[in-house]
Each structure stands twice: as structure tokens, then as C-alpha cells.
Amino acid sequence: MLIINSILEMKALVKDIRQKGKTVGFVPTMGYLHEGHLTLMREAKKKTEFVVTSIFVNPLQFGVGEDYEEYPRDITRDSCMAREVGVDAVFAPTIREMYPNGYATFVEVEKLTDKLCGKSRPGHFRGVTTVVAKLFNIVQPDIAFFGQKDAQQAAVLQQMAADLNMNLAIEVVPTVREVDGLAMSSRNTYLSREERKAALVLSESLKAAGKLFASGERSPGVLKDKITGMINREPLARIDYVEVCTLPGLEETERLEGQNLIALAVFIGSIRLIDNLIVEG
Amino acid sequence: MLIINSILEMKALVKDIRQKGKTVGFVPTMGYLHEGHLTLMREAKKKTEFVVTSIFVNPLQFGVGEDYEEYPRDITRDSCMAREVGVDAVFAPTIREMYPNGYATFVEVEKLTDKLCGKSRPGHFRGVTTVVAKLFNIVQPDIAFFGQKDAQQAAVLQQMAADLNMNLAIEVVPTVREVDGLAMSSRNTYLSREERKAALVLSESLKAAGKLFASGERSPGVLKDKITGMINREPLARIDYVEVCTLPGLEETERLEGQNLIALAVFIGSIRLIDNLIVEG
Numbered sequence: 001m002l003i004i005n006s007i008l009e010m011k012a013l014v015k016d017i018r019q020k021g022k023t024v025g026f027v028p029t030m031g032y033l034h035e036g037h038l039t040l041m042r043e044a045k046k047k048t049e050f051v052v053t054s055i056f057v058n059p060l061q062f063g064v065g066e067d068y069e070e071y072p073r074d075i076t077r078d079s080c081m082a083r084e085v086g087v088d089a090v091f092a093p094t095i096r097e098m099y100p101n102g103y104a105t106f107v108e109v110e111k112l113t114d115k116l117c118g119k120s121r122p123g124h125f126r127g128v129t130t131v132v133a134k135l136f137n138i139v140q141p142d143i144a145f146f147g148q149k150d151a152q153q154a155a156v157l158q159q160m161a162a163d164l165n166m167n168l169a170i171e172v173v174p175t176v177r178e179v180d181g182l183a184m185s186s187r188n189t190y191l192s193r194e195e196r197k198a199a200l201v202l203s204e205s206l207k208a209a210g211k212l213f214a215s216g217e218r219s220p221g222v223l224k225d226k227i228t229g230m231i232n233r234e235p236l237a238r239i240d241y242v243e244v245c246t247l248p249g250l251e252e253t254e255r256l257e258g259q260n261l262i263a264l265a266v267f268i269g270s271i272r273l274i275d276n277l278i279v280e281g
Numbered sequence: 282m283l284i285i286n287s288i289l290e291m292k293a294l295v296k297d298i299r300q301k302g303k304t305v306g307f308v309p310t311m312g313y314l315h316e317g318h319l320t321l322m323r324e325a326k327k328k329t330e331f332v333v334t335s336i337f338v339n340p341l342q343f344g345v346g347e348d349y350e351e352y353p354r355d356i357t358r359d360s361c362m363a364r365e366v367g368v369d370a371v372f373a374p375t376i377r378e379m380y381p382n383g384y385a386t387f388v389e390v391e392k393l394t395d396k397l398c399g400k401s402r403p404g405h406f407r408g409v410t411t412v413v414a415k416l417f418n419i420v421q422p423d424i425a426f427f428g429q430k431d432a433q434q435a436a437v438l439q440q441m442a443a444d445l446n447m448n449l450a451i452e453v454v455p456t457v458r459e460v461d462g463l464a465m466s467s468r469n470t471y472l473s474r475e476e477r478k479a480a481l482v483l484s485e486s487l488k489a490a491g492k493l494f495a496s497g498e499r500s501p502g503v504l505k506d507k508i509t510g511m512i513n514r515e516p517l518a519r520i521d522y523v524e525v526c527t528l529p530g531l532e533e534t535e536r537l538e539g540q541n542l543i544a545l546a547v548f549i550g551s552i553r554l555i556d557n558l559i560v561e562g
Contacts, residue, residue: 007446102530104391105410105444111385129386137446163386165288165418249383 002089003079007098007138010091014052014140022049026141028132031055031092032072033081036176036184040145041085043173052139053082054091056098061127072189091139098134107133109156109163115250116152116263117274120240128153129160136161141168149175149183151261151276155248175275177203183275190271198236199268202275205230209262213279218256220244231266240265240272247278256281283370284360288379288419291372295333295421303330307422309413312336312373313353314362317457317465321426322366324454333420334363335372337379342408353470372420379415388414390437390444396531397433397544398555401521409434410441417442422449430456430464432542432557436529456556458484464556471552479517480549483556486511490543494560499537501525512547521546521553528559537562 004010017024025048027040037053044051055078062068075092082090106126112118113125136144146154154172161170176184181203182196191199205227212226224242231237246253247261256279263276285291298305306329308321318334325332336359343349356373363371387407393399394406417425427435435453442451457465462484463477472480486508493507505523512518527534528542537560544557 011446011448102392103444104393105441106389106391107386107414107445108389109386111383134444134446137448140448160386163384163415164388165292165415167292167418167421 001079001083001087004089004091005093005097007093010052010089010093010138011140013089014138017050018140023142024048024140025051026135026139026144027051027053027087028135028144028146029053029055029078030057030071030186031078032074032186032189033078034176034184034186034188036147036149038081038085039176040147040173041082041087043171044143044145045086047171048141048143050088051086052089052091052141053087054093054135054139056091056093056131056135058098058127058131059095060099060130061124063121063123066121067187067190070190072186091135098131106130107160107164109160112152112156112159112248112250115245116241116243117265118152120265120272125153125156129156132157133160133164136166136168143169143171145171145173147175148172148278149185149275151247151263151278152250155250158248181207183273185273187271187273191268195236195268195271198234199271199273201231201234201237202264202266202273206262206264206275206277210277210279213256213281218281220253220256220260223256223262227262227264231264236268238267240267282360282364282368285370285372286374286378288374291333291370291374291419292421294370295419298331299421304423305329305421306332307416307420307425308332308334308368309416309425309427310334310336310359311338311352311467312359313355313467313470314359315457315465315467315469317428317430319362319366320457321428321454322363322368324452325424325426326367328452329422329424331369332367333370333372333422334368335374335416335420337372337374337412337416339379339408339412340376341380341411342405344402344404347402348468348471351471353467372416379412387411388441388445390441393433393437393440393529393531396526397522397524398546399433401546401553406434406437410437413438414441414445417447417449424450424452426452426454428456429453429559430466430556432528432544432559433531436531439529462488464554466554468552468554472549476517476549476552479515480547480552480554482512482515482518483545483547483554487543487545487556487558491558491560494537494562499562501534501537501541504537504543508543508545512545517549519548521548 025044107129209223242264306325388410490504523545
């Protein structure tokens with residue numbers, strides 16, 4: 001497996017691979033890999049012939065007071081894990097390489113980014129779309145893989161790729177969970193033992209809402225109340241948002257028809273976690 | 282010569298051309314072609330093996346009260362002229378094809394776009410960078426060609442391409458002028474006979490400033506005063522801006538060293554024209 005730090009080298013490698021007629025799969029990450037990332041990489045291995053993963057903690061998508069500095073980093077561990085699932089190249093650029101002095105260009109998706117996490121984290125998605133647009137130009141994949149856990153991110157990136165006529169497909173892969181249901185996240189490593197237990201309220205309240213939906217409930221308000229009630233009973237949890245909306249438009253809805261997203265962000269202690277459930281009916 | 286209206290068809294054509302190992306040159310235009318555009322196309326013919334030109338009057342780069350509706354259009358005339366200089370394909374998409382319902386993604390270059398034309402035309406460069414990013418993804422050129430007449434546009438697009446790691450080169454081609462010195466522009470067709478004469482003050486004041494520079498003058502203020510004085514003596518002319526700045530940074534400067542740009546925008550009657558001169562010393 002190759003480890004590449006330079007943009008020019010990455011471009012040269014991909015050019016060579018494409019000239020050999022191979023398809024390229026791409027899994028962008030911020031590192032500190034977990035089973036969720038590895039599932040994306042395995043999916044990429046299945047569907048493409050050369051798999052690149054990037055490891056880059058993107059300062060542009062962190063707000064003031066967020067955890068950019070503390071975000072866990074371990075490139076040795078990450079490279080080892082990527083190699084084991086058959087990744088062909090890890091792209092790990094420096095910040096200076098990605099954002100040289102005088103850097104001034106930003107990609108912005110409107111509307112979709114005003115809601116859910118976009119409301120609580122202003123500028124976050126602008127950072128995501130900008131870095132992903134750059135990475136797409138560097139790696140030039142046929143298919144890029146993203147996790148359903150970041151449902152809004154996936155919707156925003158699909159809108160960006162379609163609007164800017166990018167030459168790739170975006171695949172969204174179901175959320176991978178711990179045995180007890182907690183959605184995998186690099187931020188789970190921040191949780192104390194007590195918080196780890198409390199964090200279960202995210203997946204469990206979603207599961208309860210899913211059961212209500214399965215039993216015929218179609219009112220977004222009733223589902224939201226169910227979730228809010230459960231989370232409010234957990235002393236370590238504080239709701240950032242609980243939303244029920246259409247997918248991929250992320251619009252409010254009066255009654256659940258077609259594909260909808262139940263999404264939530266909850267602080268467990270000081271750690272902000274997200275999870276979601278797609279319901280279809 | 283092919284005339285293509287659909288994005289998918291354009292992408293399929295370019296894919297085919299690239300698979301044949303040919304290089305692609307690209308000249309984006311808003312149509313109503315003149316010798317300036319044709320010079321870009323001839324340059325593209327020299328440097329690449331398959332030349333695409335796009336004709337698209339981009340609503341996103343026109344401000345409220347600007348001349349989007351009146352902008353001259355004549356696709357039959359344009360196609361004929363493009364064919365004559367050996368263009369291989371004209372890409373002429375509809376507005377709905379480029380900006381479908383729900384369109385929401387924008388590319389923005391900061392700093393460079395606050396100055397010169399960016400100051401007088403807020404949102405203009407955001408429209409330019411967005412449409413050009415889209416066109417680059419559709420046409421996937423090896424080299425894209427732009428005119429020096431739009432000096433700030435060229436600087437902004439070079440910054441965008443570098444910042445977003447786009448896989449192409451941008452070439453800037455010297456301004457083409459009428460025999461008497463007026464810079465070629467589709468907007469020249471708006472000028473009455475009297476205004477056409479008055480419009481000469483743009484190129485002539487730049488020429489006078491260039492002479493001062495050649496004779497050793499290095500004060501931006503002195504050059505600006507020379508130009509401003511000449512334009513103010515022309516009754517049909519009204520200055521939008523006259524600026525002397527560094528290139529490509531477009532920063533103000535106390536003393537002319539290295540490469541600098543003398544740029545101006547002047548209303549002749551109600552028609553806004555631009556021109557510029559690069560000085561190097």
C-alpha cells in the first residue's frame with residue numbers, strides 16, 4: 001500500500017492507474033478509522049479496482065470552539081487498518097499542501113446546509129464541500145463512498161456533485177454500529193464509561209421512533225416527541241436538535257410519505273454525537 | 282463541427298476524444314463572437330487536438346439592472362464563425378440544463394473578487410467561477426483559454442483552478458483590438474457612432490499611461506491622474522474605476538515594481554466598457 005503526502009504525486013499515481021484502464025474508488029476520511037470507515041473501504045474494494053482513502057483533519061469544517069485541536073489522530077494505526085482491508089493508497093496531505101498561503105476559494109451548497117447540523121455548526125458544510133471538491137479533483141474517483149451516519153453531509157455532497165456536473169458517482173453506505181447500537185464515530189473515543197452508556201439513548205430513541213413508524217404512525221410531531229422524551233430522561237444528554245424531514249431535500253413535512261429522515265444531534269456531556277434513521281412508507 | 286446542447290452528450294463526446302488520446306482545448310464564451318474570441322480559438326487549435334467552445338449567456342454573472350436580457354445573441358452566426366476557425370464542437374446548453382430547479386451550489390473566490398470590477402458588480406465573479414467550474418467539469422479540457430481584456434477574470438479563474446486543484450492549465454491570451462485601438466467586446470455593438478468614437482478614450486488613456494511608464498514614471502498616482510484627466514475631458518465618458526495594482530494579486534501598490542496592471546472601467550453613455558494594460562519594470 002502506498003502512502004502519499006503530495007498532491008502532485010497523488011495526481012500522477014491516479015493518472016497512471018486510469019491510463020491502465022482501472023476504475024478508482026475513494027473514501028475520504030478524517031482518520032482515526034473505525035469499522036464504519038473500513039466498511040466504506042471494503043465496499044470500494046468490491047466496486048472499483050483501485051481504492052484510495054484520504055486522511056486529512058480538515059480545519060475548514062471545524063467551528064470556533066469545536067474539537068479541531070483535540071480531534072484524535074494516529075496515522076500509523078490508520079495506515080495499518082487501511083492496508084488490512086486492501087486499500088491501495090492512502091493520501092495524507094499536510095494542511096499547507098491543501099491550503100497554501102493566499103488560499104481563497106470556497107464551494108458552497110445553499111438551502112440544504114441551513115438545516116440540521118448546518119444550523120448548529122455554521123460554516124461546517126462549506127468546509128466539507130470545499131475540501132471534498134479539492135479531494136475529488138486530486139483523486140478523480142469513479143465512485144466516492146460516504147456513510148449514512150452523516151446523512152446531511154451525503155445529501156449536501158450529492159447536491160454539489162450534481163450541480164457542478166462532477167464526473168463521479170457518490171454511494172452512501174448504511175451506518176455501522178457497535179453491538180449495542182451506538183453508531184460508530186471517531187468521537188466515541190472521547191466518551192467516559194458513564195457517557196458511553198448514556199450515548200445509547202441516541203440509537204435507542206431512534207429505534208423506538210422507528211417502531212412507532214412501523215406500527216403506522218405518520219405524524220412527525222409524535223415521533224419527535226417520543227425521541228425528545230427519551231433523551232430528556234437521560235441526565236447526561238442534552239438535545240442539540242431532533243428533526244424529521246424529507247430526504248434528500250431535508251424539508252419539514254406535515255405527514256410522513258415517501259422517504260424521510262429522522263436525524264438528531266445530542267450532547268453527551270460535552271461530546272456532540274449524531275445519528276439518524278431513514279424511514280420509508 | 283458538432284453542435285451540442287446536452288451536458289450528457291458533451292461529456293460522452295469528450296470521454297470518447299480523450300480515450301483516443303487527444304488533448305482537449307476549451308474556449309468558454311457568452312457568444313456574439315468577435316475577433317477576440319476567434320483568436321482564443323485559433324490559439325486553442327495550435328495547442329490542443331480537439332477544440333470545444335461553449336456559448337452560454339450565464340444569468341448568474343449579471344447583476345440586477347445589468348444587460349442580461351439585451352446581451353446580443355446569435356447562435357447561427359456564432360457557429361458559422363467557430364466552424365471557420367476550425368473549432369471541433371460548440372457546446373450551447375440551455376439555462377435549465379445548466380441551472381435545473383433546485384440548483385444550489387456556488388464557487389466563490391475571496392479577496393481578488395472584492396476589487397476592480399468585483400466592487401462595481403457584486404456577485405459577478407461568483408457567477409463566473411460557478412459557471413466556469415461547471416463547464417470545466419463538463420468539457421474536462423487540458424487547456425482553457427481566456428482573454429487578457431478580462432484581466433481580473435483571468436486572475437480569479439487561475440486562483441480558483443489552483444485552489445481547487447483542477448486538472449487543467451489556464452492560458453491568458455493578449456487583448457485583440459480594432460484598428461483604432463478599441464478593445465474587442467460583444468458590448469461594442471451597443472455603441473452609437475458617436476459613442477464608438479468616445480470609447481477610444483479607454484485605450485488611448487492607457488496608451489498614454491504606458492508611455493509615461495516607459496519614460497520611467499513609477500508612481501501609480503501619476504499614471505492614474507493622467508488617465509483620469511483624459512477620460513474626464515471626454516463628455517460621453519464617466520469613470521467607474523481606474524486602478525493601478527499588482528498582478529496577479531490585484532493589491533494596491535505605492536511604487537510600480539515587477540508586474541502591474543492598469544485597469545479601468547468606463548461608462549460610455551450607458552454602456553460599461555473595460556480595458557487594461559500590463560506594465561512590467
